[in-house]
Amino acid sequence: MTYIGKNQARLEDEPLLRGEGRFASDISFPDQLHMRVVRAPVAYGRLGDINADHAKEIPGVFAVWTAKDVMEIGPIPFRQVNLPGMERFAQYVLARGYVRYVGDPMAVVFADDPYVAEDAADLVTAEIEVLAPCLDATGPVGEFEPGVPAVAGVVEKKYGDLIDAFARAEHVVKLRLKIGRHAGIPLETRGCVATFDPADSMIRLYGAAKIPHKNRITIAAMIDHPVEKIHLHEGHVGGGFGTRGEVYPEDVLVCLAARRFKRPIKWIEDRRENLIAANHSRQQTHEIRAAVDGRGFILGVDDVFWLDQGGYVRTHGGAVSELTAAMLPGPYVWPAYRSVGHIRLTNKTPCGTYRAPGRYEGSFVRERLMDAIARELGLDPVELRRVNLIPEDSMPFDRKIDALGTEIILDSGKYEDLLDRLLERVGYDRLKAEIEQRRADGEMVGMGLAFFVEKSGLGPHDDAKLNLQADGRVEILTGTASVGQGVETVMAQIGADATGLPIEAFYVTHGQTDRIDHGMGAYASRATTMSGTAVHLAGQIFNSNLRQAAADMLQTEAQGLTISNGRIHRTNDEHGPALTLATLAGDYHKTHGAPLTAEATFHAERMGFPYGIHLVVARIAPDTMEIQLEKLVIAFDVGKAINPMLIGGQFAGAAAQGIGGALFEEFVYDEGGQPLATNFADYLLPTVHEVPKVEILLREDAPSPLNPLGIKGAGEGGITGTGAAIAAAVDDAIGGGGAIDALPISPARLHQLIEKLGR
């Protein structure tokens, strides 16, 4: 039986479909206290005394903390890309001296009841000397505090000879491009419940997500607790998208309070908090110029950008800037390149990663540039790209830059082949002619595409263990996490094929730090590539161990045995005597006093690089400027598709988010730094009505040589090129002049633009 490649129905859905899932707010303990955060009402100011006297008078209020109560707790450290001097911009769990964005935690209230906690929080007052906020990362440098410039760091990635490239250029194309501030918005807000058992000093934190093992170490260090005496537990998770599951002030505060008060502490974020306190992302401004020869080959690209980091640097450090700069060249040769990214602090919500961090932004910039070059040279956008794509025979292609501590070596790819397949699939020439005809007939309709390279399988390693239980069921124990993407199903599919056992034999454990020592978690399109490969390796060992155990029982040689359909039999006698898994498991337990197991670690030398193309047809209502997407096609090479249906789900959801960032979602601030999009009436998430059916062309033409199954990740490729392709299609629809230089594109902005252009 082969499970890999099948559209296996999800194994994890039953409790979710029955409404029996266990999300963070479903978890409660007797005698728990509810925590409520008192957040800064102004964007920037010097923080004076905080008065909680009235709050403490309310019956049911147990305690109120300010920074003075947590002086021993240091700032939240960076788990990625720590640039020189960046530490001083890390966030303390409660504001010290200054508040730096609306939403900055200043105090926390603990009470018997969440309503009482919120009532009391409203009565906590703070003396704040309001200072002038900095809200623009591209203007004059603001201040982190008086005398400290708000520059968190500068990243630079470069290779080749740019001076020579521009000296030889026949054309130089320059653009200034902007990506708006938006974020991954999980349906489930953040939430955490911590317990402390004085008998053994054990802290348990429920509501963990994404990277429980890493957060365990971080929190233990921050609150000075023995790491073996703290465990994180992941329940069901209502979406991650990079935002959920990082260490935030609240995660640390609930653990600290549980230990100090010896009572369970529960904190559930509300939606307003989620929109002003959880990580924002994306906001960047680029100035980019390209040196191009006469036939459209790009000799070199010089880019500088400013990232609007918000009030503090959070756990990702400089990762988004690093990924932006390192992956901006995408699928093109570009023999010389430089990108310099300025990470500027502003008085807005701090930024972190969001699905395809740096690549959504970089793809918008790169593909707008490619379209501008095509226009300058009078070439079809597709032909211009063809001239610059990295050829198949150059793979693996060493980009000669690094990101996240590993070299970027594009492991495999048939870029032009994927382009040809996409063009054939959509009938590009006919489609283009149709659109030109419709435009000639007065419609505002256009087409655009964006080519991109994604990344996957960020190492360095992941573990997996298979345990044969006495009843014959097999546990797949991993250190990965589930943010709803179907991890259990995928791991079971891989485990089933590697062991020769039916998928029904398996159950999957993830996100529990007390069950497995190491785990890198679920982010960066890494779970299937890393943990999946570890399961594959462990499964092969498990198969061998099973056959050896059966050989001992059957008094034969393991080499002569085969496992199929859950039975172990002689290879040359399928219908002869056989052991069932349950019989073997029971016997093994009896004779060995322990379950039969197998474990393996997968080490990845480098990341793998899937790639894809988004193609969009957009129609604009000429009077209202409403933008409608008629077509959205994603072509993507995933190396090896474990479950095409789940990949389809990943793409559909990611594309919807990409559409959000391109057309709807934006965190807007007023001139004083007050956030204006703090609920779902003002922060516009696209609904099913605004998202077209996503057409998918899924290919396995370039398997990754970096793992035995050839897997590349699929978590992010559905969003990476969406913004770029939508911008190109809308630009084409309004005449193709390159006027679309910023995301998001709203009908109101389009109206303004058209008026300005006089069209």
Place this chain on the structure above:
Amino acid sequence: MKPPPFSYHDPATVSEAVELLATLDNAKLLAGGQSLMAMLNMRYAQPDHVIDLNRVEGLSYIRATGDGLEIGAMTRQRDVEFSNDVRRLCPLLNEAMPLVGHRQTRNRGTFGGSLAHFDSSAEIPTVCAGLDAVLRVAGPRGEREIAFKDFPAGYLSTSLELDEVLVSVRLPAWGAGHGFGFEEFARRHGDFAIVSAAALLEAGTDGRITRASLTLGGIGSAPVRVAQAEAALMGEPGSVETFAAAAEMARGIDAHEDIHAPAAYRQHLAVVLSRRALEKAWSRVEGN
């Protein structure tokens, strides 16, 4: 997002509700809860008392009267949406109802609740403005009627007194064979309209317009009738040019601005949607 403390009251009759309103300080009426509950949870509204109208008898009905319709204030929006009397006598309202929020919110939301809350971009107040609705309210001094034109009193506020309850709304029907058109533009399905336009037209046997109503929602603090356009349409033949010229008169109306739309874009939409609504209404005038 937990409401602040309040006392809950559950009257059974309108007079009990009125009495509670008259005796309690800082009280708020709860109808379908589709706005108030969110405002309570976000603590934008902080009443000391919430008076729940959901068990008050006799406030949920749709009745055909001699000259139109009467709709009880607590009638669910979903019932209005599917009412044959509404379709027959006030087809403009029938056309607007599916645009009110989402199916799920219409199941709870009430006709009168939308009027009393009075968001200027809501469809129900816009239709009521176009139809010259008459609102019947009950208070400690008995009942009184308010003509719709006297109802608005600023952003999210009305001429309802603090001790009054909206009990029903009369919608005068237009003549048989009149034309109607409701058009709106929202960023997403189910959102409040950035701008909406409601048009009603009647014509004589000579094909000239004998009666016209044009209302814009979402543009200011309350729905506004475009009186200049209505006057200009009288006696004119229905034509693309006529309607374009009338719609253009909507451009001068003061428009507010928010993060979704600057004033100039609202004014642009006002013209576009007025034209669309008038043309649609004209296409439906019997005999055209």
